[in-house]
Amino acid sequence: MSPLDGFLAAFSPSLLPYLLLGVALGMFFGIVPGLTATMGVALLTPLAFRFPPAQGLAIILGVYIAAMFGGDITAILINMPGTPASIAVTFDGYAMMKQGRAGLALGINALASAGGSLFGLITLALVAIPLANFALRFGPPEYFALALFGLSMMVSVSGMSVVKGLLVGLLGMLLATVGFDPIVGYPRFAFGKPELLSGLSFIPIMIGIFGVAEVLDQVLQRRTLVAGLSAVTGVLGRLMPKRAEVRQVAPAFFLSSAIGTVVGAIPGAGGDIASILSWDQAKRISKRPEEFGKGSLEGLVAAQTANNSIVGGALATTLALGVPGDTVTAVLIGILLIWGLKPGPLFFRDHLPLFYEIVGICIAATIISGLLSVVRARGIVRWIVGLNRGRLWAIVLASCAVGTYALNNSAHDVWLMLIAGVLGVALRRQGFPPGPLVLGLILGPIAESNLRRSLAMSAGDWGILVGEPIAATLLGASVVALGLAAWQRSRQDKER
Amino acid sequence: MKDLLAAAAFTLLAAAVFVLTVPFPPGAEGSLSPASYPRLLAASLALLTGLLIVEGRRRKAISAAERTDVAAAVGVVGLTAVYLVAWHRWRFDVPTVLYVAALSRLSGPGRWGSALLFAALVTAFLSVAFGYVLRVPLDGI
Numbered sequence: 001m002s003p004l005d006g007f008l009a010a011f012s013p014s015l016l017p018y019l020l021l022g023v024a025l026g027m028f029f030g031i032v033p034g035l036t037a038t039m040g041v042a043l044l045t046p047l048a049f050r051f052p053p054a055q056g057l058a059i060i061l062g063v064y065i066a067a068m069f070g071g072d073i074t075a076i077l078i079n080m081p082g083t084p085a086s087i088a089v090t091f092d093g094y095a096m097m098k099q100g101r102a103g104l105a106l107g108i109n110a111l112a113s114a115g116g117s118l119f120g121l122i123t124l125a126l127v128a129i130p131l132a133n134f135a136l137r138f139g140p141p142e143y144f145a146l147a148l149f150g151l152s153m154m155v156s157v158s159g160m161s162v163v164k165g166l167l168v169g170l171l172g173m174l175l176a177t178v179g180f181d182p183i184v185g186y187p188r189f190a191f192g193k194p195e196l197l198s199g200l201s202f203i204p205i206m207i208g209i210f211g212v213a214e215v216l217d218q219v220l221q222r223r224t225l226v227a228g229l230s231a232v233t234g235v236l237g238r239l240m241p242k243r244a245e246v247r248q249v250a251p252a253f254f255l256s257s258a259i260g261t262v263v264g265a266i267p268g269a270g271g272d273i274a275s276i277l278s279w280d281q282a283k284r285i286s287k288r289p290e291e292f293g294k295g296s297l298e299g300l301v302a303a304q305t306a307n308n309s310i311v312g313g314a315l316a317t318t319l320a321l322g323v324p325g326d327t328v329t330a331v332l333i334g335i336l337l338i339w340g341l342k343p344g345p346l347f348f349r350d351h352l353p354l355f356y357e358i359v360g361i362c363i364a365a366t367i368i369s370g371l372l373s374v375v376r377a378r379g380i381v382r383w384i385v386g387l388n389r390g391r392l393w394a395i396v397l398a399s400c401a402v403g404t405y406a407l408n409n410s411a412h413d414v415w416l417m418l419i420a421g422v423l424g425v426a427l428r429r430q431g432f433p434p435g436p437l438v439l440g441l442i443l444g445p446i447a448e449s450n451l452r453r454s455l456a457m458s459a460g461d462w463g464i465l466v467g468e469p470i471a472a473t474l475l476g477a478s479v480v481a482l483g484l485a486a487w488q489r490s491r492q493d494k495e496r
Numbered sequence: 497m498k499d500l501l502a503a504a505a506f507t508l509l510a511a512a513v514f515v516l517t518v519p520f521p522p523g524a525e526g527s528l529s530p531a532s533y534p535r536l537l538a539a540s541l542a543l544l545t546g547l548l549i550v551e552g553r554r555r556k557a558i559s560a561a562e563r564t565d566v567a568a569a570v571g572v573v574g575l576t577a578v579y580l581v582a583w584h585r586w587r588f589d590v591p592t593v594l595y596v597a598a599l600s601r602l603s604g605p606g607r608w609g610s611a612l613l614f615a616a617l618v619t620a621f622l623s624v625a626f627g628y629v630l631r632v633p634l635d636g637i
Contacts, residue, residue: 028625161548161551163544163547163548163551164548166540166544167502167506167541167544167545167548170537170540170541170544171506171509171541173537174509174513174534174537174538174541177533177534177537181530183527183528183530184521184523184530186520186521186530188517188520188530188534189516189534212576215572216569216572216573219565219568219569219572219602220565220566220568220569221565388600389602390599390600390601390602391599391600391614393572393599393600393602394595394596394597394599394600394614394615394618395596395618397572397576397595397599398592398595398596398599398618398619398622399622401576401579401580401583402592402622402626402632402634403626405632405634406626406630406632409632409633411580411584414580415580418573418576418577418580421573422573425569430499430501430502432502448533451528451533452527452528452533455526455527455528456526456527459526460525460526460527
């Protein structure tokens with residue numbers, strides 16, 4: 001079978017039922033709060049094994065790609081990112097929802113997500129090996145710098161105060177130190193509780209901070225919510241952007257596609273970093289930066305494009321090096337190994353047609369997900385805004401509780417979610433942005449383990465962190481991003 | 497005042513980290529101990545807390561005359577806590593129906609019958625999706 005035959009095989013009618021099943025389940029996992037793409041892929045692995053690799057991969061990759069689309073839908077409609085990768089989508093997507101432009105936000109979600117995903121996959125097909133080779137050059141100092149870079153980006157783009165953003169980010173990193181020390185295994189801040197030894201899971205905290213806290217915040221301001229919902233009910237608005245709007249968002253789209261693909265190729269760096277970074281960069285090149293965070297089309301496109309274009313980059317690293325680009329591709333490696341397909345440089349030599357079939361499956365899944373999210377978007381938004389507030393709160397809170405429990409069948413996680421929800425609403429009311437807390441939790445362990453490995457490599461010499469060009473560049477960029485953000489906020493304060 | 501309360505909370509947290517890390521073992525020569533990284537974060541928190549106070553003084557006070565329904569929010573948290581205990585101690589379906597029905601009546605007066613029917617549908621969906629399809633053991637968590 002030639003590479004072209006492999007690619008075309010992905011579009012054969014025999015694969016379509018498997019793709020549709022994967023995409024439908026992926027949408028479900030993305031839309032329902034508490035469920036994630038990783039969980040969906042993991043839960044469907046036993047099902048995928050029953051089929052040959054192409055059919056099994058159609059289910060798994062369908063879930064992976066459609067969950068990205070679905071997560072963005074809840075981020076727009078109820079300010080609840082389905083996954084950390086959708087956090088940046090809430091900045092402008094939810095603002096558009098409150099302005100009565102939910103239809104346009106969902107239409108753009110489908111187009112930008114599909115476009116970003118296709119861009120990443122075409123790049124995967126063209127430059128998989130060189131891109132993966134670059135990511136291979138990352139060592140502990142680079143990973144430490146990358147973690148700080150991701151956090152500094154989040155801080156620089158969220159909230160009115162850089163200091164408040166940094167405080168919340170550090171709080172997240174501090175919470176991430178609960179449990180066994182990553183280097184010597186010493187238990188920290190566990191207070192004798194076995195549940196705390198493995199650390200605080202970030203998904204219950206993420207659901208609490210974004211889901212439960214959002215409901216509590218809406219309960220606190222019930223008058224505002226009534227006005228907001230009545231404005232949206234029945235006024236879904238158009239789904240498709242106008243030609244002038246497409247021209248306006250084009251630079252943000254191409255920039256974010258490139259950023260998402262490159263970030264996706266870096267092992268461990270996922271859509272969360274890519275979307276925040278892209279949102280920030282799009283703001284910098286925008287002619288209307290003041291609209292970012294208030295319902296900007298460019299901001300929405302940047303966040304959505306980036307978190308979908310990582311798929312191509314993540315698959316490049318996974319297939320070319322056997323190193324997972326994110327948690328979903330970590331599960332994917334396990335599945336490929338069971339089929340006797342070993343990811344790594346030899347994968348391209350031994351299974352080149354399958355590689356192109358994988359690219360084709362991803363493209364087909366992207367197209368189906370895009371079509372489904374446009375067709376279903378209208379129904380979803382009408383159903384959600386048509387519910388009375390109490391019923392919407394009830395669905396969200398019950399789904400959060402059951403979804404959080406289902407992650408590890410743990411009651412401890414559900415309590416953690418509730419506590420995080422209370423903390424989240426307290427932080428919001430005090431003007432602290434919640435995003436950096438979750439990112440600090442995700443990036444904290446990466447930062448600590450790589451900082452300590454770096455220092456062990458250099459016998460305690462901190463100079464190693466700035467001695468490597470990639471690490472030095474990332475750290476320098478972090479300082480510049482924070483400095484610029486602080487300067488901009490200070491200028492805005494003076495103008496007020 | 498708002499920032500002072502937050503600053504006090506962050507300072508207390510930073511102090512607690514230093515106190516709690518005292519019994520941690522020292523690290524090997526040339527490498528960080530298990531206490532070093534949390535202390536580094538706590539010291540950064542303390543430093544930023546100072547900046548927060550300075551920033552709060554410089555920033556013009558913004559009036560926040562916003563009406564909030566604190567009792568309702570506390571009620572939702574309390575109701576959720578009671579629901580979690582009931583689910584934990586008893587079973588999933590009945591507490592979930594009651595919880596969803598109670599929450600769905602938060603938005604104002606309505607019929608209990610309609611709220612219970614809605615709650616039963618939501619609970620049935622969650623039971624099928626999680627308990628049957630995903631095989632999550634929902635009872636006796």
